[in-house]
Amino acid sequence: xxxxxxxxxxxxxxSPTFCxxxxxxxxxxxxxxxxxxxxxxxxxxxxxxxxxxxCSRARRQVSTSLSxxxxxxxxxxxxxxxxGGGSLEEISTTRPSSRPPSWAEPPVWLGVxxGVxxGVQVPHTFHIHSFTKPTVCRVCMRxxxxxFRQGLQCxxxxxxxxxxxxxxxxxxxxxxxxxxxxxxSSAAGHSGPPDPEDDEVISTPLVSxxxxxxxxxxxxxxxxxEQGREPMSxxxxxxxxxxxLVQSLHHRKRRGGGGVLREGWLLHHTSTDAMRKRxxxxxxxxxxxxxxxxxxxxxxxxxxxxxVLQVRGSAQLATPLAPGDHxxxxxxxxxxxxxxxxxxxxxPAWEDAIHQGLMPVExxxxxxxxxxxxxxxxxxxxxxxxxxxxxxxxxxxxxVLGSGQFGVVYRGTHRKSGRPVAIKVIDKTRFPTKQExxxxxxxxxxxxxxxxxxxxxxxxxxxxxxxxVVMEKLHGDMLEMILSNEKGRLPERNTRFLVVQILEALRxxxxxxxxxxxxxxxxxxxxxxxxxxxxxxxxxxxxxxxSEKSFRRTVVGTPAYLxxxxxxxxxxxxxxxxxxxxxxxxxSLSGTFPFNEDEDIKQQITNASFMYPRQPWASVSLEAVxxxxxxxxxxxxxxxxxxxxxxxxxxxxxxxxxDLRAFEQxxxxxxxxxxxxxxxxxxxxxxxxxxxxxxxxWEPDDDPDM
Numbered sequence: 080x081x082x083x084x085x086x087x088x089x090x091x092x093x094s095p096t097f098c099x100x101x102x103x104x105x106x107x108x109x110x111x112x113x114x115x116x117x118x119x120x121x122x123x124x125x126x127x128x129x130x131x132x133x134c135s136r137a138r139r140q141v142s143t144s145l146s147x148x149x150x151x152x153x154x155x156x157x158x159x160x161x162x163g164g165g166s167l168e169e170i171s172t173t174r175p176s177s178r179p180p181s182w183a184e185p186p187v188w189l190g191v192x193x194g195v196x197x198g199v200q201v202p203h204t205f206h207i208h209s210f211t212k213p214t215v216c217r218v219c220m221r222x223x224x225x226x227f228r229q230g231l232q233c234x235x236x237x238x239x240x241x242x243x244x245x246x247x248x249x250x251x252x253x254x255x256x257x258x259x260x261x262x263x264s265s266a267a268g269h270s271g272p273p274d275p276e277d278d279e280v281i282s283t284p285l286v287s288x289x290x291x292x293x294x295x296x297x298x299x300x301x302x303x304x305e306q307g308r309e310p311m312s313x314x315x316x317x318x319x320x321x322x323x324l325v326q327s328l329h330h331r332k333r334r335g336g337g338g339v340l341r342e343g344w345l346l347h348h349t350s351t352d353a354m355r356k357r358x359x360x361x362x363x364x365x366x367x368x369x370x371x372x373x374x375x376x377x378x379x380x381x382x383x384x385x386x387v388l389q390v391r392g393s394a395q396l397a398t399p400l401a402p403g404d405h406x407x408x409x410x411x412x413x414x415x416x417x418x419x420x421x422x423x424x425x426x427p428a429w430e431d432a433i434h435q436g437l438m439p440v441e442x443x444x445x446x447x448x449x450x451x452x453x454x455x456x457x458x459x460x461x462x463x464x465x466x467x468x469x470x471x472x473x474x475x476x477x478x479v480l481g482s483g484q485f486g487v488v489y490r491g492t493h494r495k496s497g498r499p500v501a502i503k504v505i506d507k508t509r510f511p512t513k514q515e516x517x518x519x520x521x522x523x524x525x526x527x528x529x530x531x532x533x534x535x536x537x538x539x540x541x542x543x544x545x546x547x548v549v550m551e552k553l554h555g556d557m558l559e560m561i562l563s564n565e566k567g568r569l570p571e572r573n574t575r576f577l578v579v580q581i582l583e584a585l586r587x588x589x590x591x592x593x594x595x596x597x598x599x600x601x602x603x604x605x606x607x608x609x610x611x612x613x614x615x616x617x618x619x620x621x622x623x624x625x626s627e628k629s630f631r632r633t634v635v636g637t638p639a640y641l642x643x644x645x646x647x648x649x650x651x652x653x654x655x656x657x658x659x660x661x662x663x664x665x666x667s668l669s670g671t672f673p674f675n676e677d678e679d680i681k682q683q684i685t686n687a688s689f690m691y692p693r694q695p696w697a698s699v700s701l702e703a704v705x706x707x708x709x710x711x712x713x714x715x716x717x718x719x720x721x722x723x724x725x726x727x728x729x730x731x732x733x734x735x736x737x738d739l740r741a742f743e744q745x746x747x748x749x750x751x752x753x754x755x756x757x758x759x760x761x762x763x764x765x766x767x768x769x770x771x772x773x774x775x776x777w778e779p780d781d782d783p784d785m
Contacts, residue, residue: 101126203236318672321567362429367384387412409422533616594652600663736752
């Protein structure tokens with residue numbers, strides 16, 4: 080009996096990719112996971128320790144030896160690291176790795192080929208690192224020389240080495256953040272994006288806020304001032320291209336309750352993936368849920384019964400099984416996949432249970448054993464709410480406008496007026512009971528807001544399982560506008576126009592002690608397809624109420640737009656939104672993130688060590704760079720507020736004022752300019768020999784809305 084281990088290489092992905100072991104998204108901007116050169120499957124680095132040595136060696140080929148090994152036996156893996164490790168393009172599955180797959184590995188019972196202590200060998204994930212105190216290379220034990228970027232460091236275990244020593248580093252990464260390598264005991268919290276497995280604090284808003292009321296400045300302000308650095312001078316670099324960041328949806332749901340028809344451990348594979356997996360199946364009246372354990376609330380996959388087309392027994396299989404393969408008991412057929420299940424003697428019982436679940440549920444109103452009074456009352460309430468939603472709005476479930484941490488946004492229409500709307504459907508069962516109050520965070524905040532720069536909340540409906548949030552539908556978002564531009568970035572005139580509206584909306588929110596906490600181009604909606612459109616902020620699921628002299632520690636937001644104080648958990652206030660405005664300006668004017676893929680992103684954020692490559696920044700005004708630098712300040716005291724940003728020379732532009740006044744006249748509402756500025760702009764136009772458009776002057780019928 081021989082092993083067939085996976086041959087894994089570090090991989091970067093341009094599109095959302097999911098782990099074939101746990102089913103969760105591969106998180107991050109670059110080097111998100113590992114890909115097998117043999118079978119082409121993708122995995123988290125943390126899941127590499129749990130994989131069995133059963134590589135199928137080629138996609139779409141069913142290995143007859145897969146059934147010989149039990150799943151999830153973490154032994155005998157042969158892992159390799161991609162040299163240079165920094166390409167954003169996906170590695171071709173036909174490209175040979177540094178170590179070709181071996182077909183003659185030692186038997187599993189010999190325990191040969193393991194890493195430290197007999198475990199699997201996992202490659203280090205190195206990036207260029209700048210050390211703030213003397214540090215030695217762990218390979219040659221010599222000092223890492225230089226002022227910055229002295230060597231390489233593993234983002235997981237903090238292993239330090241010279242670049243020339245990287246080929247000699249053994250593939251024995253423990254996968255944990257150790258604090259025993261030089262200066263990293265103090266910098267462990269400042270390197271590498273937070274791992275999703277560490278309570279998954281980045282991709283899902285946390286619900287327990289640790290408020291810190293203080294009469295002074297942030298407790299970390301002094302430390303930030305010491306660590307803060309001025310942005311580096313313009314130079315050439317390879318920044319990460321701007322892309323839509325799709326955050327991982329955490330597949331969780333409540334366990335227990337009534338309606339469970341059958342549950343138990345089953346072995347299965349699909350028509351497109353021959354690798355067998357073992358999960359704990361729970362069948363109820365709505366769906367089949369596959370869990371990694373009997374007590375976990377995090378599930379691998381959910382198969383709604385409404386998508387099941389047929390259940391075929393072993394005698395009805397459409398295709399014959401491969402020679403020597405264990406006959407699976409039955410198949411669950413959906414429109415996209417066929418799930419082949421090995422249930423043994425329990426196969427017929429599972430077939431009957433699934434057939435029972437596919438049958439229509441009888442009405443409880445007919446009397447006779449219809450459940451408790453509480454269940455009947457809840458069922459009646461749900462029916463009334465669903466009738467209210469469907470009687471007012473038509474929901475098009477086949478047109479998804481977007482998705483967030485709490486739900487999916489569908490296109491809808493108001494039945495009477497025909498007005499298009501966006502309806503966010505929140506599934507409350509995906510979250511533990513203690514987090515239900517956070518599901519209403521966005522709704523409670525939007526209900527108290529009324530501003531032209533904030534998306535309008537029309538109505539809200541709630542049932543026992545779902546929350547329906549009806550909002551106005553807009554044309555698109557700022558990220559789509561940037562990516563669709565012929566140069567992949569926006570001109571300064573367009574960026575100015577959008578940034579001013581973002582700042583005015585933030586001024587309104589901050590006056591109400593509200594911090595958005597997740598400002599990014601995806602959450603800046605545009606009302607039309609015009610070059611200078613109206614802007615409205617949306618997605619207040621992360622928003623927090625923060626008073627004038629209070630700070631919070633809860634990690635919220637999207638990693639690429641997080642402020643340093645949020646990453647270091649040193650206490651943040653409403654100024655974290657101003658950092659996000661600086662990143663939004665950077666990506667809008669350049670079409671790239673301000674991060675170099677070869678260096679640790681978290682370290683670049685905490686040190687504000689962003690670069691301005693000559694292409695394209697040579698064509699951008701120095702005033703724009705100056706405003707970005709003042710927004711991307713590590714120190715909260717030095718970072719610009721909304722008022723100081725609006726007063727910056729880059730936003731005090733005559734053409735911008737004319738564009739804003741023309742927009743306000745089309746809208747019929749004045750909220751971006753002030754009447755008192757007209758005389759100053761008339762005087763400035765005369766001094767510069769420019770023609771002042773008289774139709775832009777204030778009129779008595781103007782309706783200021785501040």
